[in-house]
Amino acid sequence: MTPRPRLGPKPVRRRGLRGRVRRCRRPPGPRLGTRAAVAKSERNGCATVSASLHSFPKAFPREGRAVLRQPTRALILDQQPVWLDALERVLGQLDIEVAAKLEDPAAALDVLVRERMSLFMLALEHADGSEEAEYVRAARAASKDTVVLVCSSRRDPIRISRVLEAGAAAYILKTLSEEDVRCAIRQAFERTIYLFTPPRRRPTEPRPEQTLTERELEILDLVAAGRSNSEVARMLWVSEATVKLHLSHIYGKLGVANRTAAAAWAHAHGVATASADLLPALRAPRVVGAPS
Missing domain, CATH: 3.40.50.2300 (Response regulator)
Structure with missing residues (x-):
């Protein structure tokens, strides 16, 4: 009898564990990882290309010599x-x-x-x-x-x-x-590392009483004590026009409209003190020869 022709690829002779030769058939088609497999996959328009493990490192950049992308x-x-x-x-x-x-x-x-x-x-x-x-x-x-x-x-x-x-x-x-x-x-x-930068604190705005000068605080203290402009001018040895000018500055810094609101603000914020009652005695002119 004429032997029938074998179908499929030629069997591969492999040696088993005990030294005996066993025959196994290789799956049809090119092996994975070969150039023929890659070329065939590209011709067929496959989305994924089978490749051996030794071909993966070629897709990553080499370490040790990282250059810039643009000529510099x-x-x-x-x-x-x-x-x-x-x-x-x-x-x-x-x-x-x-x-x-x-x-x-x-x-x-x-x-x-x-x-x-x-x-x-x-x-x-x-x-x-x-x-x-x-x-x-x-x-x-x-x-x-x-x-x-x-x-x-x-x-x-x-x-x-x-x-x-x-x-x-x-x-x-x-x-x-x-x-x-x-x-x-x-x-x-080429920025690839981003570090956390703490936000800058906004400078705290000074309180209204911190914007007042020493003379303005003194006039506000007297106004809060119920003194009139003429009395304040006589106590501080200044003209009444100067007192009015200082009061206009005080109203603008405190955001009030009149002396009543300024006096209320001074009492509410603890600016008014008891030292205003001592000013008449301190500011009063001394008469030569008068008993102290």
């Missing part, structure tokens, strides 16, 4: 040449082209005006906080699209706040490692 040109200003070379090396690791390395602040501003720079890293160790902040403002005015980063070895909080308020994107300490400096540069261009 940088300008470096530092009055210490050693730091110029160090910053150039760090920027080179991010594939950032260093267009110029300068030690003169005025020349750096001229370069910002003439050429278009994406990044400006500066360090002014010999300047105080106010001078450094003014230079940052000048750099931002010379090139509004340039990201300004300040490098310094000083940790003065007032200096840091002045520089950041002037327009610097970051304040980098020179004691950081190269990896931290690279991370700060990347965050200046």
